[in-house]
Structure formats: C-alpha cells, structure tokens
Amino acid sequence: xxxxxFFGSELSNTENHHIECWANxxxxxxxxxxxxxxxxxxxxxxxxxxxxxSSILTNAINxxx
Numbered sequence: 001x002x003x004x005x006f007f008g009s010e011l012s013n014t015e016n017h018h019i020e021c022w023a024n025x026x027x028x029x030x031x032x033x034x035x036x037x038x039x040x041x042x043x044x045x046x047x048x049x050x051x052x053x054s055s056i057l058t059n060a061i062n063x064x065x
Contacts, residue, residue, distance in 0.1 A: 002005075009046065
C-alpha cells in the first residue's frame with residue numbers, strides 16, 4: 001500500500017505536523033506522527049479529514065484480512 005499523508009492546519013498552528021499511514025508486506029500498518037515535541041507527537045485533524053483518515057485506515061485493515 002502506498003503511504004498516505006495528512007497535514008495539520010494553519011488554524012491550529014500545526015501546519016508543520018503530519019501523519020503518515022501505510023501497510024507493509026508483513027501485514028502490519030504503520031502510523032508515523034511527525035514533529036515530536038517534548039516526547040509527544042501531536043496533530044489536529046478537522047472533522048472531514050478525520051473521517052477520511054478513518055475510512056482509509058479501515059480499508060487498509062480490511063485488506064490485511
């Protein structure tokens with residue numbers, strides 16, 4: 001599966017943050033959050049983006065079955 005990226009927003013001042021999601025050939029899904037600050041990786045997704053991310057993640061999980 002090709003990796004997907006979602007970016008933060010200007011509104012939340014997280015435009016330099018992003019989340020990547022991809023699956024590997026071993027049937028594992030990787031989620032990588034960028035811009036770790038003080039040991040925390042934070043990203044803010046608006047409702048539409050969160051729904052889109054959830055849908056894509058669900059599809060990726062279903063393909064692993």
